[in-house]
Amino acid sequence: MSDADAGSDSNPYLRAPPTEFDPIDSLSRDEGAKQAELLREAIREHDYRYYVDADPLVSDAAYDALFGRLQDLEDAFDLDTTGSPTSRVGGTPLDELETVEHVAPMLSIDQSTEAEELREFDERVRRTVGEVAYVCEPKFDGLSLEVVYEDGEFVHAATRGDGQRGDDVSAQVKTIPAVPLRLRGDYPETLAVRGEVYMPKPAFADLNRERVEAGDEPFANPRNAAAGTLRNLDPSVVASRPLSIFFYDILDASEMPDTQWESLDDLRDWGLRVADRIERVEDVEGAIDYRNRMQAARDDLDYEIDGTVIKVDSREARERLGEKSRSVRWAFAYKFPARQEVTILRDIVVQVGRTGRLTPVALLDPVDVGGVTVSRATLHNPDEIESLGVAIGDTVRIKRAGDVIPQVVEVVEAGEQHSSARRTESDEDAGGSYEFPDECPVCGSVVDRDGPLAFCSGGLSCPAQREASIGHFAIKSAMDIDGLGGERVSQLVEEGLVESVADLYDLTVEDLEALDGWGETSARNLVESVAESKRPTLDSFLVGLGIPEVGEATARGLAREFGSIDAFPLGSDTDEAEFDAFEAQLQTVDDVGETVAHHIRDFFENEDNRAVVRALLDRGVEPEPVESGGDELDGLTFVVTGTLSVPRSDVTELVERHGGSVTGSVSGNTDYLVVGENPGQSKRDDADERDVPVRDESAFAELLAERGIDYPPA
Template sequence: MTEGELESDMQNPYLREPPTDFAPVDELSRGEAETQARLLREALHEHDRRYYVEADPVIADRTYDALFERLEALEDALDLATPDSPTQRVGGEPVDELATVDHVAPMLSIDQSVEEEAVREFDRRVRNAVGDVTYVCEPKFDGLSVEVVYEDGEFQRAATRGDGEAGDDVTAQVRTIRAVPLRLRGTPPEELAVRGEVYMPRDAFTRHNRERIEAGEEPFANPRNAAAGSLRQLDPAVVAGRPLACFFYDVMAASDGDAPETQTEALAAFEEWGLPVAGRVDRVDDIDAAVDYRNRLMDERDGLNYEVDGTVIKVDSRSAREELGSTARAVRWAFAYKFPARTEATTVEDVVVQVGRTGRLTPVALLDPVDVGGVTVSRATLHNPDEIADLGVDIGDRVRVKRAGDVIPHVDEVVEKRSEGVFSFPDACPVCGSPVERDGPLAFCTGGLTCEAQLERTIEHYGSRKGLDIEGLGGERVAQLVDADLVTGLADLYRLDVDALAELEGWGQRSAEKLLGEVDDAREPPLDDFLSALGIPEVGQSTARNVAREFGSLDALPLSDDADFGGFEDRLQTVPDVGPTVAHHVREFFENHENRAAIADLLTAVDPQDLDTDDGATPLEGLTFVFTGSLSVSRADAADLVERHGGRVTSSVSSNTSYLVVGDSPGRNKRDDAAANDVPELTETEFETVLGEHGVDYPPA
């Protein structure tokens, strides 16, 4: 059986009407388990292809889930996971920042216009340069462009467009997108780089926004923002929980002689290889037919399940493309014929200021309802206080509202000034009355721990791995606790009653007792974990650890009205990795009377433990580690161990890196960077030895 080739339905029982009544894992021999895992991987890859490429699934979602869970059980029990397994889409370890990687080939832009004459001028330039051509017309997707690289048919890495020469490494994030195959079918080129567009389908976007609103989170403005914001998440597990998809539309580079000769052939090859394409592609002989295609697509776009903002017209022949070449910025062989933006004028009836879960204040204009491109619009975002000032808008003004594909429209301009002033942005939070603080163009409530609008997020963070790691305090359960008025502040977590919890929908005596046990175990946290759990702006685990080392105990922090907050801020600036901005945020958090009152209430149930501030507590000080591949413990736990003992952990290798720790299935880029910067590599055993030489026990307890 060749690489990427599927066994027949007879040989693979999980392809059609698969059985889901599996025997216990411990009753299988190793060989039986390996065979079953291989067949499940093949079947799940095929089911993903049928769903995302063919749009013709052959099994129900619940059956797919059962097969997936069985594969997870086999891999976890017998360590059978492979890099291309569907189970590896669930995410990975969070990173501090996205690394930058060079593209295999430049990701150039294309010229664009909403004017038909500009399109015809493009056609004249092409024909003057290379003679008669055939064009391929495709939808212009309104998502986020990515480069995806395959080697020997296996997914290797992905990157955003960036500046065209290099982009953000989003390999871990794109790996979670089920529409992106981890292994190609058939016989693709040994080395293949393709260009695609990550997007969020319209129906999935609507469902996801509803879920965010129900969870107390701010909804995304439109599918493009949702896709772009998701892909740039530093935690791949967050991306895995969002309904992203991807279309592929160009070959950027391929092994010598392996690139398809035309765009038509490339799109057909994509389907053979299992790469999803949008369809709705026309091959036309002249520019008149291309213009007709654009106009038809514009009429039909509201019926599509993805956002498009125009048509891309491409020269079909690859040799003609190479002859046409490119400028420093854009290719000469393609042109985007854009759709005009959809706008209408209406009156601002009122302006309300919403408070999101992060404390950000967003002004929204309530409008006299108006039809914009077939959609009735009654509200539009004003973005932030600076936008209000730039527009000069107030209640009563007549404004132009712009959709341009946006699900949440925005106010584009004031067309008739009917008021006498500009809307006055509030100085106090409309929910809790705390002062509003400006951070650049944005405005935030300073209520922190006591603002009801931020309560669910505050509790979730407190119980997260970046806080006190209280299992069972996920978003859905926190929302239940808040909705039932069982928790109105952090301290209420420690006052929960088993019987009251057990009465909530989906709970029972056992689950209630389990949560209370987890909460009870979090009564004496280390000081650094406690500070991180409070959700102080700009303070993550590493900064919290450094602050805790500096002050040693909670008693040294300013928790009274007469505390020296100025001296506190000055001392903070002597802490490693704490600059003026972070120091100011920390000072403001503790200077806020409501925050200190909430902490005082919390301390009736919690007793943060002092840290040892002796020099012996930082034996790894001055050492910087980077991890790649899988370790016997989670990389988060390994990083936490290093940082607890004074070392640093970064996401990318540089000349300042002390060691690259290489686990199983390591990434190629970090190892190449280590070689280029003469950074020594350590196996996990060698890493344990280095830590032992500094008096640090590994693995962590």
Template sequence: MSHLEEHAEVDPADLRFADPDNPYLVDPDADFEPTDALSPAAAADQAALLRDAVREHDYRYYTRADPLVADRTYDALFARLEDLEAAFDLDTAGSPTQAVGGETLDELGSVEHVRPMRSIDQSGEADDVREFDERVRREVGDVEYVCEPKFDGLSVEVVYEDGRYVRASTRGDGETGDDVTAQVRTIRSIPERLSGEYPDFLAVRGEVFIPRDAFQRHNRERVEAGEEPFANPRNAAAGTLRQLDVDAVAERPLDCFFYDVLGWEADGDGPAEPDSQWAELSTLDALGLHTDSRAELVGDVEAAVDYRDDLMAERERLNYEIDGVVIKVNDRAACEELGATARSYRWAFAYKFPARSEVTTVEDVVVQVGRTGRLTPVALLDPVDVGGVTVSRATLHNPDEIAALGVNVGDRVRVKRAGDVIPQVDEVVESRSDEPFAFPETCPVCGSDVERDGPVAFCTGGLTCEAQAERAVVHYASRGGLDIEGLGAERVEQLREAGLVERLPDLYRLPGRRDELADLEGWGETSAGNLIDEIEAAREPPLPAFLAALGIPKVGGSTARNLARRFGSFEAVRSAGEAELREVDDVGPTVAETVREFFDDEGNAAVLDDLLAHVAPEETEPRAGDDAPLDGLTVVFTGSLSVPRGDAEDLVRRLGGDATGSVSGNTDYLVVGDDPGASKRSDADDEGVPELNEDEFADLLAERGVSWPPDQEEEEEEEE
């Protein structure tokens, strides 16, 4: 069972950016080991998974209004990605750390924002707020702050020309958003015409939401009409605003608070733009735009912290959902001086609330098995309402968490929705058992032994465990494996239910069962033929892709490439001892032991033997002589080059050299592009590794008969 299957409300087919088996999608373990304990290859693999997961979480939160993880969990994943990119000088081009989350929907037109609508940094810890204040005062001196409730709704830009409403858009990716002009026009609190003295052009930012009392009334009406109720007001507001049926939008009780000016243009006789955040709020109110009266101007950060604590005490009495407070530097000139990153404003900070919680009883504990063999305990609860959502199950994370909580069946526990999304057991308030739940020593699915890796428990059944088999097939066919088109999670599940695919080798038996395949619901001769063609094309896969497709724990794409380059053939990798494996670039003792255990397992060996009766992975023996002009050359790249760094590394590897992620005594050259990272240059200095700029690197390659930059057409011809 995959991570997603552990949460039945999530359909793998809905995923847009991440593989269903990405460990950072659902109930991720955000307790990361220190970055200095990772090899460069492991860091790159983890960063790649985190980037895909963060993109998926952004899409689910901003575009689908259906988040998969709690806010704080998302924050931890995002922070880890930032740490990895900084510590290992990873290329951040296209990384979600450099952009606002979200994207536009195809069904709605897109609108370019007057000014980028960025995010703000956030934390639930007062010390982080004080660190924000220290940085602000260090850069611009003493400041006042405006404190506002952090509304849990959907951010929009609304534009007025000559005082008249002309358009509205969602935040989207921060640069462009969905055109929701017609939908927003139905919100009664948003005026068609501004009041008082207004500028010729005005763009404002607000938050669309549904009041709590109106939300409850609307849900009651939906239930009485035989429709499913909404899970919470935020999802209801976001989903409503993206409705194409404007009449349906008008029937829903949307409201909006405004809090920021994005654009202001007035002729010489027109009103002057407000010079502070506090003046902005007064001006917006005077123009007839709905603002929240609970905003306050405070003199220092301690007053801001007190504001948050006071508002948290009022939270349940408010008629709208909030999940914290926003603290903004009041002076607009200081805000301009502080500026922004590509993703967030540097003059604002969100101080989040802790999760809501309630007390209930643990009725049972079940242990689920994911594709990687990870065992996840889940508490089945006497249903309880937590913040307006009925919770009947909650994660217990791992055996160590169970021991720390001391939880067992029958106990009364406090359940919270972390970030008001994912339920988890926070504490035992009344123990009705003598000892904690006894975590199984064997897999509940296949009976194989359970082993521990730190706090996490794993089934050792590998490819023979039924719970892992389906996800193993999905991973094998995914982009991170052999990229077999037409074999997503839904289809693999269908094939398993039809008895056509139980294990990986069964994929290659499908050509002999073409008629059965074509008879499946939703298939037919064309679909069956297309899949069979894809499978036939995957009988001689590249060795790196084949190794990555097997789902060997701790072996991602980078490690698979290094193993293929070192050993050349699958049988050589399979028979290599731990000492030999440790000689491979970026393979340490833990990875070597894991690889050896995977191949030594009798069940895995039987599946692999069957698989190899159908598959002949290509050998990748290093080329010699004239065919390998870069043989023996080891380089490291840092900074931006005239071509993507991945293309540069591929060129070096394709021509017999080695492109590694970190500088060591074995490195021949550090190739330095624009805006290089400091850590690699420092390491090169320590190791006595010479630096080359891009022109000098081009000269070095020319001496070996290699042109630079890589010619894309020549590369494509060579691949063909």
């Protein structure tokens, strides 16, 4: 499956190409189409030579002339531009980013800055699979991405998201020149690869200079610039910014190589850009030496890295090592120490989050920390302030944890305010560090302390919590309301149209059309999306309420235990005995221990929160009761590969509700592999090797029906 003559010398536009062309009106349509195809092949080769090989064949001016000619031909003869290099220039702005299922899970990896923890990782590996070689790679500080090809053609790209699903950023990624729209060489029929989108440091500096000159706020660092750009809904904006990418893993393919080292060679052969500072070492000490050399060289690189990644080379050994729920057991990130600098703390402000947690933030004299200007840093919580003994005016040491999040490490020198109030051994009652407020700085409610943490007791009556709760209420895993991003939520709150999530159900098209930036279509779409959200599943409704410590898994457990929203304490006159019984029942739910149960009780014990829930029910929101399910699938473990007719999360919920489990990889404990469309070959091979029964979706439905379970789930 080789690319058609892309690198052939018979193409006149490869070497010393002409930059002056015959008038287009002198060409027939067939002649124009033939010239356009030659130009496309040449431009793809020039992109590869420039972005992957770093060995361009032509000057920038010659490239621009070829590209311009291709655009003119496509426009003049109305040629199909699917897969053409000209499709990189952007496209119609998107209304929002869709969520897509990954072809294969994009799991994280364990990490540490300590060599001893890497050695412990190595010991665990060798205990399981014996001696192994490692492939050592830079740990890029960008945005992780899945890119999928079929028959060598770009199909789609998605962000990592939660590891199972991510945002579809295909339109944006197509504009990145280093991402080939067509593969080279002998590529597999289906291919899903993982890479890291980043912004080169010199390009980042130029972009920030342009933003400052235009009066715009500069980006904080290259990673934020890359992430913000890639999620921009206007592909033409993405195309105008200097993003690039490194590819480093094959997630799934119709033919999988035997080692990581071979994988990297294959990626290069297929025209996918791979970093050149990658090494294969024979033991963990070689990996430690590699990391130390990369740390010394990091400032000389034109891209940001925050450590190195050490991967078991053998794929067979990887499969034996397996994975945990969120991370793999065959790779480890050996991070660099955080960069640190000293500056003066000028003020402390307290921010209020969605759950009411109060987070103190230090305002600093701007200081450069590892190439990033830092003017704010977290102080974590009241206990951290007391432990540091920090006060306004102190000279403090700042570090960027993971080279991203600035935080205060220690007081280097006390300021005048602090010195005059600092405790002494003879005066233990004297003042010292910054005094944390007893009242919420936003709503004035009493601040409650929970160990080292502080929370506003105002619940959803607190404006800060209210605005954040509205945005959270709308997310896909909750009420799934399209078109309700952060800026629109702020606008609705500022205009007085929405004070709580219940007010969303009172919005009219006329209300929204009267606001800046809204048209009839966008207004009608939001009102319809809100109306369509009135019949959520109970677990989605519980996620939407934003109860501290209640994510999707815990919400499913609560929904199975309580069955209906009516089983929760919602009355205005609910007494303490009822809450005691409620808390006791909570602790019978899987994964709900004493602390989580206490958080859930606190949420429902707040009358303002209960009032919001009652208001939602009064406006016609009807969380669908959850049947108690049963043990029809008790003891059965399923693995799903490919795309089914229903979301994989719905399949997981259905299986779990009836006593079974769904895991991410085939092992000796797997009972069935369920195969949808475009399945991963590696899971099928694993199933064949372990004699695991394979069922397509139809056979899976029959298996469930035999046990009295309806499929697909309603």
